[in-house]
Amino acid sequence: MKSTAFHLSSGNAMSSCTIVIPTHNRDDLLIRAVCSALKSCPPDGEVLVVDDKSIVPAGELLSGLNDQRLRVLLNTGMSGAAHSRNFGVASAEGSVIFFLDDDDEMLETYCAEVLSEIACASIEMHWGFSSSIERRGNSTKTDTLRARKRLKRGFVPLSARPKDLVAAMSDGFWIRKRLFLELGGLDPEQTIDEDTDLCLRLLAASKQPWYQGKPGMIVHRGYVPARSEGAQLTVATAALRGLDCYRRTYDKNAGHFGSRSATHWYLATRYLRRAIKHGQAVQARAFLGSIRPIEVRIALRAFVELKLLVHSKRASQNRI
Structure with missing residues (x-):
C-alpha cells in the first residue's frame, strides 16, 4: 500500500x-x-x-x-x-x-x-x-x-x-x-x-x-x-447500509458469548431495534430464524412484536 x-x-x-x-x-x-x-x-x-x-x-x-x-x-x-x-x-x-x-x-x-x-x-x-x-x-x-x-x-x-x-x-x-x-x-x-x-x-x-x-x-x-461529503459518518450513511453493519457485528461476535448471556441479548436486540426503526420488519423476523436455543428465540420474538406495536402506535399518532 x-x-x-x-x-x-x-x-x-x-x-x-x-x-x-x-x-x-x-x-x-x-x-x-x-x-x-x-x-x-x-x-x-x-x-x-x-x-x-x-x-x-x-x-x-x-x-x-x-x-x-x-x-x-x-x-x-x-x-x-x-x-x-x-x-x-x-x-x-x-x-x-x-x-x-x-x-x-x-x-x-x-x-x-x-x-x-x-x-x-x-x-x-x-x-x-x-x-x-x-x-x-x-x-x-x-x-x-x-x-x-x-x-x-x-x-x-x-x-x-x-x-x-x-x-x-x-x-x-x-x-x-x-x-x-x-x-x-x-x-x-x-x-x-x-x-x-x-x-x-x-x-x-x-x-x-x-x-x-x-x-x-x-x-x-x-x-x-x-x-456535504464531510458530514458525520453515522448520520450520513444510508440506513440499510448501517443495518447491514449491525448485522455484521452480531454475526462476527455473538458466537464468542453464550446464547443466554447479556452480551448476546444486547447484540441481538440492538440489531432488531434498528431494523424496526427503519421499517425492516421482514428482516427482523427473518433474523429470528437463526437464533438458538428456542427459549431465546421466543423471548426475542416477543421483543420484536412489542417494538413493532410501539412503532405502529407512534406512527399512527404522528398522522393525527
Whole structure:
C-alpha cells in the first residue's frame, strides 16, 4: 500500500503515544482538532493525521503549524474511517494509540493522565476510554453512562451492562498498538459500528477496559459541514447500509458469548431495534430464524412484536 507522508518537521525516533486523526474534507474543522491534539500530546508523542483523499489536502491546511510532533500521511489505499485509522496505527511510532475524530477536540490533560495511569498501574492496562463533554449548538452536557457514574477512574467491571463496556472512537478511545495489531485492527468493511466490533473482540479476548471518569474529549454534534461529503459518518450513511453493519457485528461476535448471556441479548436486540426503526420488519423476523436455543428465540420474538406495536402506535399518532 502506497502513501505520501508530509513531515511538517523532523519528528521523533520513538514516541510514548500517537494521536491518530483520520480526516476527509473537514477543512473547516481539522485545524481545531489538530491544535487540541498538540496541546494534549506529550513532548515525546506524535500527532498523526491520515488524509483520506480530501479535496483540499490536509498537508496544505496544516502547513502553518510548525511542530515536530505533527505528521500528515496521505492514504492512497482503501477509503473509509476504519481503514484510515488502521493505516495510521500501522504507521504510528507510539506504543499507545489515541484516536481523535477530525470534528472533535481532545482536552489538554487527557493524554498525560492516561499515560500516567498506565505507568503506575499494578495490573496491565490494555485499552480504555473516557467520559466526554458533548456540545450541540449552545448546549453542553457531560456524557456519563449509568454504570460508570460512580466510577471516577478504573477498570469497568465485566459485570456491567454490555453497552457500558463498549465505546465509540470519539469517547477518548485508546489502545496499545501491539494489541490493536494483534486483533487485526478495525474492520474496514464496516462503514459504521466498527468501534463496537473492536470493543467486543477485546472483551472476547478478556481485555478489560479502563475508564477515565474525567472528560477527555469535547464531542461536537449537530453542526452543518462546509462540504456535504464531510458530514458525520453515522448520520450520513444510508440506513440499510448501517443495518447491514449491525448485522455484521452480531454475526462476527455473538458466537464468542453464550446464547443466554447479556452480551448476546444486547447484540441481538440492538440489531432488531434498528431494523424496526427503519421499517425492516421482514428482516427482523427473518433474523429470528437463526437464533438458538428456542427459549431465546421466543423471548426475542416477543421483543420484536412489542417494538413493532410501539412503532405502529407512534406512527399512527404522528398522522393525527
